[in-house]
Amino acid sequence: MLPLNLPQIFFNSIITGSIFMLAAIGLSLSYSLSRFPNFTHAEYITLGGYVGYLLSEQLGMPLYVAFIASFLGSSLLSLASYNVVFKPLQDRGSPLIYLMVASIGLGLVVRHTIQQIWGGSPLTIRAIWPRWILGHLTITGLYIYIITAAIVTAIALHLLLTRTTIGKCIRASADNVELALSSGMNVSSISRFVWLIGGGLAGLSGFFMVAIANAIPLLGWRLLIPAFAVTILGGIGSFYGVLIAAYIIGVAENFSVVGLAALGLPTDLKMLISFVIIVVVLLVKPEGISASIRGGVRV
Amino acid sequence: MSDPSIFVMHIAFRIGVYGIAALSLNIEYGYTGLSNFGKAAFLMMGAYTAAIAVENGLHPVIAIVLSIVVAGFIGLSASLFALKFREDYLAITMLAFAEISRLILRNFDDSVRALTKLITGVEGYTNIFGGVHGKVVRSFVSIPGDYRLYNIVQLTLVYGLLASSYVFVRLLSDSPYGRVLRAIREDELASQTLGKKTWVYKMQIIGLGSALAGLAGALNAQFEGYISPESFQPHLTFAIWMMVILGGVGNNLGVLLGATLVESIEAIALFVKSFFGYLPFDPVNIQWIFVGASIIAIIAFKPRGLLEERPIKTPAVEVARIGYTKG
Amino acid sequence: MAILKVKRLSKSFGGLKAVDSIDLDVEEETITGLIGPNGSGKTTLFNMISGVIPRDSGEIWFRGERIDGLKPFEIYARGIVRSFQIPRLFWKLTVLDNMLLAARGFNGESLVGAIFKRGGWILEEKRLVDKALDILDLLGLSDSAFKPTYQLSGGQMKLLEMGRALMADPKLLLLDEPTAGVNPKLAYSIFGKIEEVRRAYGTTFFVIEHRVETLFSYANWVYVMSNGSLIYGGKPSGVISDSRVQKAYLGDIHAA
Ligand SMILES: Nc1ncnc2c1ncn2[C@@H]1O[C@H](COP(=O)(O)OP(=O)(O)O)[C@@H](O)[C@H]1O
Ligand SMILES: [Mg+2]
Numbered sequence: 094m095l096p097l098n099l100p101q102i103f104f105n106s107i108i109t110g111s112i113f114m115l116a117a118i119g120l121s122l123s124y125s126l127s128r129f130p131n132f133t134h135a136e137y138i139t140l141g142g143y144v145g146y147l148l149s150e151q152l153g154m155p156l157y158v159a160f161i162a163s164f165l166g167s168s169l170l171s172l173a174s175y176n177v178v179f180k181p182l183q184d185r186g187s188p189l190i191y192l193m194v195a196s197i198g199l200g201l202v203v204r205h206t207i208q209q210i211w212g213g214s215p216l217t218i219r220a221i222w223p224r225w226i227l228g229h230l231t232i233t234g235l236y237i238y239i240i241t242a243a244i245v246t247a248i249a250l251h252l253l254l255t256r257t258t259i260g261k262c263i264r265a266s267a268d269n270v271e272l273a274l275s276s277g278m279n280v281s282s283i284s285r286f287v288w289l290i291g292g293g294l295a296g297l298s299g300f301f302m303v304a305i306a307n308a309i310p311l312l313g314w315r316l317l318i319p320a321f322a323v324t325i326l327g328g329i330g331s332f333y334g335v336l337i338a339a340y341i342i343g344v345a346e347n348f349s350v351v352g353l354a355a356l357g358l359p360t361d362l363k364m365l366i367s368f369v370i371i372v373v374v375l376l377v378k379p380e381g382i383s384a385s386i387r388g389g390v391r392v
Numbered sequence: 393m394s395d396p397s398i399f400v401m402h403i404a405f406r407i408g409v410y411g412i413a414a415l416s417l418n419i420e421y422g423y424t425g426l427s428n429f430g431k432a433a434f435l436m437m438g439a440y441t442a443a444i445a446v447e448n449g450l451h452p453v454i455a456i457v458l459s460i461v462v463a464g465f466i467g468l469s470a471s472l473f474a475l476k477f478r479e480d481y482l483a484i485t486m487l488a489f490a491e492i493s494r495l496i497l498r499n500f501d502d503s504v505r506a507l508t509k510l511i512t513g514v515e516g517y518t519n520i521f522g523g524v525h526g527k528v529v530r531s532f533v534s535i536p537g538d539y540r541l542y543n544i545v546q547l548t549l550v551y552g553l554l555a556s557s558y559v560f561v562r563l564l565s566d567s568p569y570g571r572v573l574r575a576i577r578e579d580e581l582a583s584q585t586l587g588k589k590t591w592v593y594k595m596q597i598i599g600l601g602s603a604l605a606g607l608a609g610a611l612n613a614q615f616e617g618y619i620s621p622e623s624f625q626p627h628l629t630f631a632i633w634m635m636v637i638l639g640g641v642g643n644n645l646g647v648l649l650g651a652t653l654v655e656s657i658e659a660i661a662l663f664v665k666s667f668f669g670y671l672p673f674d675p676v677n678i679q680w681i682f683v684g685a686s687i688i689a690i691i692a693f694k695p696r697g698l699l700e701e702r703p704i705k706t707p708a709v710e711v712a713r714i715g716y717t718k719g
Numbered sequence: 720m721a722i723l724k725v726k727r728l729s730k731s732f733g734g735l736k737a738v739d740s741i742d743l744d745v746e747e748e749t750i751t752g753l754i755g756p757n758g759s760g761k762t763t764l765f766n767m768i769s770g771v772i773p774r775d776s777g778e779i780w781f782r783g784e785r786i787d788g789l790k791p792f793e794i795y796a797r798g799i800v801r802s803f804q805i806p807r808l809f810w811k812l813t814v815l816d817n818m819l820l821a822a823r824g825f826n827g828e829s830l831v832g833a834i835f836k837r838g839g840w841i842l843e844e845k846r847l848v849d850k851a852l853d854i855l856d857l858l859g860l861s862d863s864a865f866k867p868t869y870q871l872s873g874g875q876m877k878l879l880e881m882g883r884a885l886m887a888d889p890k891l892l893l894l895d896e897p898t899a900g901v902n903p904k905l906a907y908s909i910f911g912k913i914e915e916v917r918r919a920y921g922t923t924f925f926v927i928e929h930r931v932e933t934l935f936s937y938a939n940w941v942y943v944m945s946n947g948s949l950i951y952g953g954k955p956s957g958v959i960s961d962s963r964v965q966k967a968y969l970g971d972i973h974a975a
Contacts, residue, residue, distance in 0.1 A: 130484055182692055189480055190427045191691045194637060197630050201684035205677040314626075318488050325484075357506035359499040368492045372473060375481050563834050568819070568827030568844065571812070575820050578809040585769055586821045586887065587795035588828075596830050703813055703865075706827075708844035712815070712852065713865055 100230045102347050108236055108305075110343025111243030115298035116316050117323035117335050118250070119171065119291015125267045125330025126284045127183070129192040133174050134295060134320070136203035137167040138313030141296025142303035143207055143216075150218050160238075163300035164293040171292020172285060174199055180281070200314075208310040215307035239301050246294060247336055254332060263287055267330035319346070322367035325374050328383025337382060342367060399666075401543045403659040407652050408550035409612045414635040414647040415561050416604035421633075422642040422701070423565055424597045425577030427479045430470075430486030431605055431632045433493040436624035437463040438606025439613035440497065440521060443529040446614065452532035456553075456610055463606020464599045471598035475591055490629060497521050498621040526620025529613045550611050557604055561644055566705045573597065574642075574704070627680070631658075634687050640697030649698055657683060722747040722891055722923050723768070723799075728777030728787075730763055737763040739947035740777065745891070745940075750910075750917060750924045752934045752955070755944035756967060761927045762804055764944070765893050769801040770794040781891070798890030802880035802897060804927070810869040814860060814879060817868055818851035819844070821886040854882045857912055859905075874901040878909070885916065894926045898933065906930055910937045931958075943967070 120134045141163035149159035178199055182192055222234035254260040262283050266273035274280055295313075302312055322342055327334025349363045374381055413435060420426040438459035445455035470489060474482055501518045508516035521527065532549065535542045564570050575583045576590050583590050613619045631654055639650025661679035664671070690697070721744035730738040738760040745751045753761050766772040768779055770791040779787040786794055800821070809817050819825075825847065826832040827840025855861045858878045863871060871879060881897050897913075898906035914937055916922055928934040935941070935955035943951035943958060945967035951958060958964055 130480055178688060182688075185692060185695075187691055187695065190421075190483065191637070191695065193427075193429075193480065193483055194630075194633055195688045195691050197626070198634075198684035198687035201627070201630065201680045205680040205684070209673055209677040209681075318491060321484055321488065356510055359502050359506075361495060361499055362503070364495055365492060368488050371488055372485060375477055375485065376473065379481070560834075563837075564830075567833035567837075568825055568840055569830060569833035571816055571820060572828050574812055574816075575809045578811060579807050581771065581791070582803070582807040582809070583820070584791040585771065585795060585801055586883070587792045587823065588820075589792055701811070703867075704816060706844055707841045708848045709815060709819075711845070712848045716865060 097351065098229045100228070102351060103344070104230055104232065104236070106340065106344040106347040108239055108343075109346055110340035111239050112298045112301050112316075113319055113323050113343055114243055114335060114339035115246060115294045115301070117320040117327070117339060118246075118332065119288070119293075119295050120320050121324040121327060121329055121331065121335050122263070122267055122287045122291055123175075123284070124324060126263075126270065126280065126287055127175070127179060127192075128270065129179075129189045129196070130321070131174075131179070132193065132196040132317070133200045133203065134171075134196075134292075135313030135317040136200045136207070137171050137292040137295035138299035138302070138316050139204060139207060139308075139310060140170055140313075141167040141293075141299030142308045142312050143211055143299075144296065145300035146211075146216055146218055146303055146308045149220065150216070156220060156238075160242075160297070160300060163296045165296075167296025167299070168289045168293030170203070171295070172289045174292075175285060175288040180284075204310050204314075211308070211310075213310055215309050216303075217307045218304055220304065235301075235304050238304075242297060242301075250290075250332060259283065259286060264332075267332075318364060318371075319367045322370045325371050325379075326381050328381030331381065331383030334381055334383035342370065345370075397543075399659075399663065401547070402662075403655060404547060405550055405615050406612070406658070407655045408547070408554045409608050409615070410632065410635060410655055411554050411648045411651040412557050412611070413605055413608040413632050414639065414651040415557050415644060416601040416608070417632050417636050418642065418644060418647045419561055419564065419573070419604075420597055420601040422636060422647070423570060423573040423577060424594060425479070426475075426594060426597060426601075427483040428486050428598065428601065429483045429626075429629055429633075430490035430493075432624040432626060432628040433486075433490035434463045434467055434602040434605035435609030435612070435628065436490075436493065436497065436619075436621070437466055437602075438609030439529075439619045439623075440527070441606065442532075442610035442613050443527045443619060444520065446530045446532070447527075452614070455532065455614075456607065459606045459610035460603045461606075463609065464603030467602020467605075468595060468599035470602075471595045475594045475598070487626065487629070490624070490626065494621045494624055498524055522620070524620065524622075526618060526623070528618055529616070531617065532611075532614045546615060550615075553607060553611065557607070558644060558648070565644065568706065569593075571704050571706075631683070634683060636697075637687065637695075638690055638697055640699035640701065642701030643697065643699045646697055646699030654683070720747050721745060722782055723925065724778075724780040725764075725768070726778040726780070728764070728767060728779065729775045730760075730767060730772070731775055736947045738767070741944075741947075741949050743942055743949060743952060745923060745925050747923055748917060748921050749939040750913060750926060750937050752938035752941040753925065753927045753944065754929070754931060754934070754941065754958075759944040759967075760947040761944055762895055765801060765895055765925075765927065768794075769799060769893060771801075795887065798888075799893065800884040800887045800889035800891075801893035802877075802884050802895055804895040804899070806876040806880050808868045808876060808879060808883075811867060813865050814855065814868055814871070815848065815851055815864045817879060817883055818855065818886045819847055821883045822847045822851075823887055851882075851886055854885050857915075858882045858909075874905065877901060881909070888920075889922060891923045891925060894924060894928075896927050896929060898928065898930055903930070903933075906933050910934070913937065 123131050144166035145159040145163040148154040148162050149156055225232045254264050262278050266280050266283050323335055323338045327338035345366045346363050349366050350360045353360045353362055420428045441459040441462040442455045445458050474485055500521050501523050504518040505516055533545045572588055580590050635650035635654045636647045640646025661675040664675040723745040725743045727740045729740050755761055767774045770789050774787050855864055884892055898909055910933055913924055938955050941955045941958055943964050950963045951961050
């Protein structure tokens with residue numbers, strides 16, 4: 094058995110988990126509020142990555158500007174796709190599967206526009222990050238950035254969801270749209286807010302992926318299966334479910350990478366973990382872990 | 393591809409192949425309401441099965457049969473799990489299934505090699521699926537020298553099989569069996585209270601749909617002459633969905649029309665790409681931007697497609713209908 | 720002889736006891752009524768008998784056989800057919816197609832049969848179409864036979880629910896508010912037809928109904944439910960004077 098660098102694996106799991114969390118929050122909340130799985134979400138991730146690349150690499154702006162811009166760019170795209178495409182289709186009575194097809198179609202529009210602008214080859218940000226070595230553990234400035242963003246997001250959203258009126262409305266609607274509608278909540282404007290924030294966070298995750306590796310048009314699509322695994326394991330529409338599930342899957346992926354590498358198997362196969370989680374959760378406990386978090390089943 | 397006749401031949405062939413694929417999705421989604429977003433995987437399985445079969449010297453007819461059987465069997469097995477899901481879960485699972493199948497195919501040979509080494513200690517050599525490099529596929533038709541005849545035989549093959557598939561699907565859909573499929577689509581629980589074992593129907597349909605998709609995959613693979621996991625991206629599944637929604641969900645002629653239109657768009661992009669040297673844009677990008685935007689427009693403005701679903705036609709019902717309109 | 724026996728049957732949704740330990744019998748070849756204020760658990764009881772939702776506890780017996788735990792299609796196979804309070808028709812199909820779908824043992828509905836035994840099912844279907852048109856005629860729906868179902872009026876939808884159930888030659892027919900949304904005169908004639916069918920085929924009817932007067936002129940026996948419990952079982956004539964029933968309904972009026 095080869096020696097396991099456990100601290101490093103756990104640390105990497107936190108990085109992966111943080112990115113999954115940012116990528117999945119919007120997917121999960123919009124799924125329950127708007128009641129369809131939005132495949133365009135993948136492109137909010139991709140766009141965030143390319144916007145970050147554009148500002149930091151092509152325009153030479155400081156990283157924090159690129160960081161903010163990747164959030165803004167994707168949040169605007171997300172809001173626009175809700176306002177211009179999905180809300181009108183829903184008002185026309187499009188069934189769930191049609192909305193899903195439309196979201197794949199819109200995704201193709203966005204992805205191929207990106208590919209038309211930036212081309213299909215991988216693009217990298219050549220930032221030099223400070224690096225610390227603590228025993229077996231290597232930490233870079235980028236990782237600090239990612240962890241900080243994840244912690245700030247988690248705390249901010251927790252406060253928003255528990256302390257503010259709109260937050261309470263979001264939770265109520267994510268839990269049960271019919272009930273929220275019948276109690277007179279303005280679900281449309283709550284949805285807009287959720288799409289805006291969720292898209293922006295997805296953009297951030299894309300920016301981080303680009304900073305870690307590189308920008309490719311399939312960036313978001315590659316993150317989408319893990320993001321769905323997080324959404325489903327966490328329980329669709331459950332923010333706290335996403336938090337927990339993202340790190341569970343982050344750990345599972347990083348250990349599977351180590352295991353696969355040790356066996357000499359291609360590490361690409363780590364994606365199997367997400368797929369197995371999706372299938373098993375849907376078969377065994379379709380409401381995910383959210384039910385256990387709340388200490389009961391949905392009534 | 394500078395000879396126009398080759399170009400036309402190419403389009404004509406692809407319309408035939410994707411016509412079969414569109415019919416297969418139509419029995420699944422159009423009639424039964426099963427949202428199979430993993431179509432690409434079943435085309436891929438048919439394609440690889442045929443490639444391996446002819447590689448090992450099997451007769452093309454056997455290769456075709458094997459592709460149908462393998463894809464159908466895998467579809468049937470997947471349905472054992474998948475049909476427990478409600479429609480959006482089914483859609484997500486099947487889409488993920490297709491991506492995972494592609495991933496496994498891409499890494500299969502390397503994995504076998506690694507495991508062989510791990511177990512036996514010997515660096516083995518496996519080349520079944522060809523990994524990322526894909527596979528060269530020998531054509532089902534071999535007529536050296538005579539390109540015209542070759543094309544005629546290829547077209548006869550694909551349109552013969554398309555016509556048989558069409559007749560088969562029509563016989564199913566215009567029958568009491570087809571009526572039950574539509575009942576399941578409209579209300580599965582109500583169908584169960586009327587005694588229908590709905591999951592049996594759903595399994596049969598996923599099995600049949602996957603088998604037909606496997607046939608389409610096999611035909612296309614031997615015609616193109618080369619396949620790789622990249623040929624079976626989600627774009628492919630999406631294009632087949634586009635054919636069905638554009639042409640008319642639940643209308644067999646409609647989905648064939650849809651296949652013709654979607655393949656024509658593809659052909660135009662290919663044409664532009666190959667006839668003009670340098671362009672400031674990539675026609676393939678424009679193609680997908682156009683296709684993506686059109687599907688949204690169709691869903692918004694013509695959700696039932698170009699040809700709408702028609703009532704089920706069985707002899708007894710037709711006789712009664714005629715009697716009714718006369719009386 | 721009781722064709723249906725329900726013993727200590729219960730069902731809760733979360734904390735709500737929708738059906739609370741109910742015992743009742745339905746005698747063969749009767750019209751048995753089930754009434755009770757809204758939300759008293761009547762539909763939930765039918766859902767359990769027809770296998771649409773699982774029971775929490777208790778037993779259901781049909782013609783001497785225990786049927787709780789069976790799947791809806793198995794319950795249909797034993798001769799129990801139901802209609803739905805909110806119609807669950809096959810909306811895009813024609814009225815006639817809806818009727819044909821309820822037919823029992825139709826060989827054309829199997830994959831192999833549909834393709835390879837065409838001659839057989841075409842003849843079979845002729846007979847079924849005639850039967851379906853007869854029932855539609857009885858219910859005054861024959862003019863709509865070839866219309867898509869979503870074009871029917873609310874009352875016609877309820878009639879088709881019943882027609883579809885009759886098409887299945889049931890031994891026991893569970894009707895959930897068959898006359899809701901139908902005008903009073905038609906409601907009366909629907910019960911007339913129920914009585915006709917009962918006489919002609921010996922079918923047993925178990926009917927949830929809000930039109931108490933209409934029901935009482937045809938029912939042989941009536942049960943009353945309130946808040947998940949059975950509060951009355953007996954002749955229709957005794958219902959009005961029963962103090963618990965009065966309280967349940969007056970309470971209902973006060974609440975509303
Ligand atoms: N599927 C369900 N989930 C939760 N509550 C239900 C469900 N079905 C019925 N109920 C509740 O059970 C009670 C009884 O309902 P029901 O059987 O429909 O009454 P009735 O048919 O007598 O009007 C009601 O309070 C209703 O809200
Ligand atoms: Mg009721």
